[in-house]
Amino acid sequence: MVSAPPIDGILETAVYVEDMDAAHAFYHGVLGLPRMVKGERLYAYDAGPAQTLLVFHRGHTAEDVPTEGGVVPGHNSVGxxxxxxxxxxxxxxxxxxxxxxxxxxxxxxxxxxxxxxxxxxxxxxxxxxxxxxxxxxxxxxx
The missing domain is CATH 3.10.180.10 (2,3-Dihydroxybiphenyl 1,2-Dioxygenase, domain 1)
Structure with a gap:
């Protein structure tokens, strides 16, 4: 069997929230994470060297999103x-x-x-x- 190429670590971790303002007040205001991206469906926070916390607006990420570089597949989480x-x-x-x-x-x-x-x-x-x-x-x- 062929071995898998190496993995360097987990780059992104994601959570889904209903209230983006409350999430920002918590992740930035309480936990002190610097926000790197602010969008309608996503906030991205610097969670350490080469680590990013993605906070997605629940219900706004199920559809694919075309970008200039390619399509980001839709995703969602319940619970x-x-x-x-x-x-x-x-x-x-x-x-x-x-x-x-x-x-x-x-x-x-x-x-x-x-x-x-x-x-x-x-x-x-x-x-x-x-x-x-x-x-x-x-x-x-x-």
Whole structure:
């Protein structure tokens, strides 16, 4: 069998929301992510080196979108999504305090068998976000 070519990582993570203004107030205003793109159907945020968070306007992305460079296939999601931000172990307490100060409830906290900690909370659309410190996965040890 032929081996797959290498993958360098995940470039984009996407969530779908109903209220783009509330999403921007949260992702930029609370989490501090710089917005790189503002459109009717999509906001894009810088989520770290070579990492982008795409916030799509739910119900406005099912159709293909022609561009000068080609067609972007339509896509959609139903229900709440989940993704995690990578944080340092020394930042867990700071994030716990900061989220509380912002009125954001940590809905769950998990200390993983490997020793990392995850703080789970919701964005305004109900998506489940996570601040996760290493070690957690075998490829996330520091």
């Amino acid at each position: 709440h999504a989940h993704f995690a931000f990578r944080i340092g172990g020394s930042a867990v307490d700071a994030w716990r305090v900061y989220l509380a100060q912002c009125g954001i409830d940590v809905i769950s906290e998990v200390i993983w068998p490997a020793g990392g900690t995850s703080l789970y909370f919701n964005d305004p659309a109900g998506n489940v976000l996570e601040m996760a410190s290493a070690p957690l996965w075998s490829n996330f040890t520091r």
